[in-house]
Amino acid sequence: MDKAYRTIGKSILRTDAVDKVKGLAAFSADIDLSSPPLVLKVFRSGIPHAKIIKIHTEKALAIEGVLRVFTAKDIPGKNLLGIINKDQPLLAADKVRSAADAVALVAAETEEAALKALDAISVEYEKLPAVFSPEDAMAADAPLIHPKGNQLAARFVKKGDVEAIFQQCASVIERTYRTSMVEHNYLEPDAGIGYLDVDGTLVIYASTQNPHYDHKEIVTLLGVPDDKVRIIQATTGGGFGSKLDLNTQGFIGLALYHLKRAVRCVYTREEAYLATAKRHPLTIHMKTGADATGRLRALRAKIICDTGAYGSYGIAVMSRAAVHATGPYAFEAIDVESLCIYTNNPFCGAMRGFGTPQIAFAHESQIDLHAEDLKIDPLQIRLLNALRPGSETATGQVLTHSVGISQCIEAIRPYYESAISQWATAEHHPYKKRGIGVGAMWYGIGNTGVQNPSTARVEMDLSGAVTLYTGCADIGQGSTTILTQILAETLGLSPEQINVVAADTQFTTNAGATSASRQTYISGNAVKDAADKLSDVLRTEAVNKLRVSKKSLVFADGCVAVATNHEKCVDLASLAKRIHAKGAPLVWQGYFDPETVPLSPTDGQGIPYGTYAFACQMAQVVVDVLTGEITVERIVAAHDVGKAIHPENVKGQICGGTAMGIGFALMEEFKPGETKSMKDYVLPTSMDMPEVIPIIIESHEPSGPFGAKGVGEPALIPTAPAILNAISRALNQRIYTLPANLERVLDASIQSGHFAGRKK
Amino acid sequence: MDQHRVTITFTLNGKSVTMDVPGAMNALTLIRERLKLKGTKEGCGIGECGACTILVEGRAVNACLMLAAQLDGRDVQTVEGLAHEEGLSLLQESFVKHHAVQCGFCTPGLLMSAKALLAENPCPDKAAIAQAISGNICRCTGYQQIFDSIRHATGAPTGEEKT
Numbered sequence: 008m009d010k011a012y013r014t015i016g017k018s019i020l021r022t023d024a025v026d027k028v029k030g031l032a033a034f035s036a037d038i039d040l041s042s043p044p045l046v047l048k049v050f051r052s053g054i055p056h057a058k059i060i061k062i063h064t065e066k067a068l069a070i071e072g073v074l075r076v077f078t079a080k081d082i083p084g085k086n087l088l089g090i091i092n093k094d095q096p097l098l099a100a101d102k103v104r105s106a107a108d109a110v111a112l113v114a115a116e117t118e119e120a121a122l123k124a125l126d127a128i129s130v131e132y133e134k135l136p137a138v139f140s141p142e143d144a145m146a147a148d149a150p151l152i153h154p155k156g157n158q159l160a161a162r163f164v165k166k167g168d169v170e171a172i173f174q175q176c177a178s179v180i181e182r183t184y185r186t187s188m189v190e191h192n193y194l195e196p197d198a199g200i201g202y203l204d205v206d207g208t209l210v211i212y213a214s215t216q217n218p219h220y221d222h223k224e225i226v227t228l229l230g231v232p233d234d235k236v237r238i239i240q241a242t243t244g245g246g247f248g249s250k251l252d253l254n255t256q257g258f259i260g261l262a263l264y265h266l267k268r269a270v271r272c273v274y275t276r277e278e279a280y281l282a283t284a285k286r287h288p289l290t291i292h293m294k295t296g297a298d299a300t301g302r303l304r305a306l307r308a309k310i311i312c313d314t315g316a317y318g319s320y321g322i323a324v325m326s327r328a329a330v331h332a333t334g335p336y337a338f339e340a341i342d343v344e345s346l347c348i349y350t351n352n353p354f355c356g357a358m359r360g361f362g363t364p365q366i367a368f369a370h371e372s373q374i375d376l377h378a379e380d381l382k383i384d385p386l387q388i389r390l391l392n393a394l395r396p397g398s399e400t401a402t403g404q405v406l407t408h409s410v411g412i413s414q415c416i417e418a419i420r421p422y423y424e425s426a427i428s429q430w431a432t433a434e435h436h437p438y439k440k441r442g443i444g445v446g447a448m449w450y451g452i453g454n455t456g457v458q459n460p461s462t463a464r465v466e467m468d469l470s471g472a473v474t475l476y477t478g479c480a481d482i483g484q485g486s487t488t489i490l491t492q493i494l495a496e497t498l499g500l501s502p503e504q505i506n507v508v509a510a511d512t513q514f515t516t517n518a519g520a521t522s523a524s525r526q527t528y529i530s531g532n533a534v535k536d537a538a539d540k541l542s543d544v545l546r547t548e549a550v551n552k553l554r555v556s557k558k559s560l561v562f563a564d565g566c567v568a569v570a571t572n573h574e575k576c577v578d579l580a581s582l583a584k585r586i587h588a589k590g591a592p593l594v595w596q597g598y599f600d601p602e603t604v605p606l607s608p609t610d611g612q613g614i615p616y617g618t619y620a621f622a623c624q625m626a627q628v629v630v631d632v633l634t635g636e637i638t639v640e641r642i643v644a645a646h647d648v649g650k651a652i653h654p655e656n657v658k659g660q661i662c663g664g665t666a667m668g669i670g671f672a673l674m675e676e677f678k679p680g681e682t683k684s685m686k687d688y689v690l691p692t693s694m695d696m697p698e699v700i701p702i703i704i705e706s707h708e709p710s711g712p713f714g715a716k717g718v719g720e721p722a723l724i725p726t727a728p729a730i731l732n733a734i735s736r737a738l739n740q741r742i743y744t745l746p747a748n749l750e751r752v753l754d755a756s757i758q759s760g761h762f763a764g765r766k767k
Numbered sequence: 768m769d770q771h772r773v774t775i776t777f778t779l780n781g782k783s784v785t786m787d788v789p790g791a792m793n794a795l796t797l798i799r800e801r802l803k804l805k806g807t808k809e810g811c812g813i814g815e816c817g818a819c820t821i822l823v824e825g826r827a828v829n830a831c832l833m834l835a836a837q838l839d840g841r842d843v844q845t846v847e848g849l850a851h852e853e854g855l856s857l858l859q860e861s862f863v864k865h866h867a868v869q870c871g872f873c874t875p876g877l878l879m880s881a882k883a884l885l886a887e888n889p890c891p892d893k894a895a896i897a898q899a900i901s902g903n904i905c906r907c908t909g910y911q912q913i914f915d916s917i918r919h920a921t922g923a924p925t926g927e928e929k930t
Contacts, residue, residue: 018866020863021863021866021868023868023871024862024863024866024868024871025855025863026871027868027871027874028846028849028855028859028862028863028868028871028874028878029806029846029847029849029850029855029859030804030805030806030807030845030846030847030849030874030875031806032871033805034805034808034872036805036808036809037805039803039805191906192904192906193870193872193906194808194810194816194818194870194872194873194904194905194906194907195808195810195870195872196809196810196811242871243870244808244870244871244872245869245870245872245906245907247906275812276810276811276812276813276816482870483869483870483871483872483907484869484907485869655865655866655912656866658866658911658912659866659869659907659908659909659912661909662908662909662910662911662912663869663906663907663908663909664909665909666906666908666909666910667906667909684811684813684815685810685811685813685815685816685904686813686815690904690906691909692901692902692904693896693897693898693900693901693903693905693910693913693914694897694898694901696897696909696910696911699909699911
């Protein structure tokens with residue numbers, strides 16, 4: 008039952024596009040104030056684990072143009088940051104836990120003076136033994152990185168008796184998978200600028216995914232009242248999870264608090280590499296069993312996440328990896344243990360997918376191994392096992408609606424079959440092997456088994472003009488456009504008629520983080536809730552004027568009209584004035600929090616998410632067996648998004664996620680201490696991109712705004728599994744460690760006998 | 768620090784500019800900090816990302832790798848020079864229409880690389896476009912909508928069907 012929408016489902020002009028193509032959108036480093044801001048630079052430890060004995064700042068302070076050098080003792084409030092667990096000081100007080108740890112903050116008149124000051128600071132340390140792998144960190148004699156031990160947290164998901172079922176399985180596969188540390192490499196390095204307002208408020212413009220979280224952290228850090236800090240999201244050049252942490256904001260807040268002068272902090276790319284979160288490298292031991300027909304029955308997994316020196320979003324990654332370990336398939340019995348372990352590596356946090364891209368590499372390799380073992384077609388075995396309405400997930404949640412995985416798989420099928428019958432068999436160079444691979448995924452929208460509400464405010468003035476106030480940070484994915492569409496549709500307006508105030512803590516209420524693919528579903532619903540309330544008061548008032556029942560009224564072109572006769576209408580401005588005269592509200596607050604049930608700490612049973620996105624992708628790859636070079640020729644990507652509110656935005660997410668997935672599959676690996684700048688980090692360019700065919704599947708989600716779910720993270724998740732499965736088909740040799748770079752592919756080629764030109 | 772200073776004169780977005788600049792200053796600093804044109808971005812500072820791409824004599828270059836002094840006597844264009852009185856250029860219109868803009872940080876540099884390409888080759892195929900923008904990293908879009916935008920930017924017939 009698809010209604011004829013005015014705006015929903017239409018790829019309207021993005022709210023920010025024109026400013027961006029003109030070069031006028033002001034990112035944090037672009038904002039000019041009336042007087043030049045002071046320059047902030049951070050002194051970082053450079054050593055992975057040590058006690059701080061003494062910090063020497065005298066020489067730095069003597070440099071002309073240097074105003075202050077701050078250390079931990081200058082922090083007036085609580086010097087501990089972290090969205091889930093608080094374990095990261097803004098400035099190290101007693102010890103450093105990674106080479107990136109901030110120890111001192113310089114404020115100077117010029118960049119030159121600030122850089123000289125960094126050179127002039129010295130710290131006396133007592134070095135401590137350091138550990139760089141979770142295995143070493145879990146050893147009995149390992150040095151303690153944090154006082155409570157090196158295991159930050161554990162998540163268990165258990166259901167049924169896996170061992171008993173493995174005994175009955177015709178096919179049992181057990182393997183170990185490893186994934187790399189990945190750098191987000193958003194194009195805009197972290198930056199922010201702050202000034203003191205006339206009333207003493209600390210105003211901070213920042214490149215951020217979560218202004219309200221930033222606000223809370225800075226208020227606590229400085230020990231000041233809520234209304235003395237205002238965070239405004241500047242135009243933000245991508246985030247992909249890393250801008251969920253406080254990066255420059257805390258430093259700006261601290262300097263503003265003390266100096267009461269405008270300050271700017273802009274990371275170089277090198278500092279963004281060194282000091283911001285990375286994707287967790289995971290080690291995944293997985294054992295799965297299937298019956299002779301290919302039906303998956305039992306899964307056991309042990310997952311180890313290296314969170315580096317601090318927790319950041321590590322607990323979320325650990326939990327999400329565990330909850331998603333089955334992939335989009337039904338199992339009878341599960342036994343998953345997922346651990347989050349501190350090391351002295353750079354801290355790892357949120358990155359697009361929160362552990363799901365890593366775990367998908369494991370479950371999609373496993374299902375392909377079963378397919379090979381049982382001689383079943385890879386697409387067929389996925390279809391056989393796909394979750395459907397009525398299926399029960401690993402956490403005991405019964406899915407009722409919008410389970411579009413089978414539709415995604417079926418959408419791939421024509422491309423898959425023609426690739427097999429035509430492309431794979433077409434004449435090609437003997438040293439360039441062709442492979443077709445499939446990858447599927449599911450992804451819970453929103454945070455895992457915890458409340459994660461969003462709010463929004465919709466306001467109509469007496470002229471009938473509508474303003475949306477949302478805390479939601481648009482980091483380039485287009486959420487402001489989407490929220491505007493949802494509001495415009497509800498009130499029968501054109502999107503360009505809506506004013507938007509977004510991501511400013513003084514004027515907007517909390518919409519939660521731009522993460523977990525949650526803003527369309529959760530903030531979209533909050534906006535819709537507010538819009539519905541305003542709609543109701545407008546239609547109620549229109550009843551008086553039009554003398555028909557409320558349910559026969561619709562919104563049309565800035566009026567409320569009788570559904571069957573649009574000539575009979577009353578304009579919004581008249582209604583607004585009448586409502587106002589009666590003292591009824593024209594300002595409405597909206598709210599939404601998905602229905603979840605916290606997961607049991609012992610067996611992970613519960614309802615982690617209100618809804619799930621699903622996807623299936625196919626990759627066609629060519630493997631040069633003599634060089635190890637991989638060419639991805641085509642990706643077909645079918646994604647169930649519930650409803651595509653803005654189809655071209657959805658396609659943009661799919662294509663962009665696919666590119667990031669290609670990087671994750673084939674090239675991206677951040678090596679602490681070695682990867683220092685973009686010259687050391689390989690990521691996909693235009694030359695690496697295949698043809699991508701995005702296919703939008705719309706399996707209506709009743710709890711979503713106009714049926715929508717989310718797509719931001721799902722876009723990336725199936726790509727690496729599809730590519731790795733394709734490489735495996737091409738070489739007849741599987742790679743278990745990401746990325747499948749030249750060395751690993753060449754090694755697989757040699758192992759399989761292709762390098763010598765022999766068939767195995 | 769004592770620095771040799773040089774006086775340079777160049778054409779910036781159609782207007783002549785004369786400035787006194789330190790010899791060691793790069794073109795990106797000149798454009799952003801002295802001329803206050805903030806459309807040209809710094810993404811890496813070492814010529815790897817392309818966010819600072821400008822046109823010098825019509826050729827796309829990384830402003831972070833060029834000295835300000837090297838602009839002397841040359842024609843320089845930045846993203847601010849693309850739109851005209853009547854509105855956006857065809858290329859900008861095409862980026863908007865084909866949804867090639869997400870976070871927008873790479874957009875100015877991409878527009879400049881695309882402009883240089885189209886001046887040489889008004890009907891580029893996908894391979895030519897990919898080559899021309901290979902120095903411009905975009906982390907958001909996966910490039911596909913950017914390919915489409917550039918291919919449809921001239922109004923000239925395209926060699927391939929839109930995917």
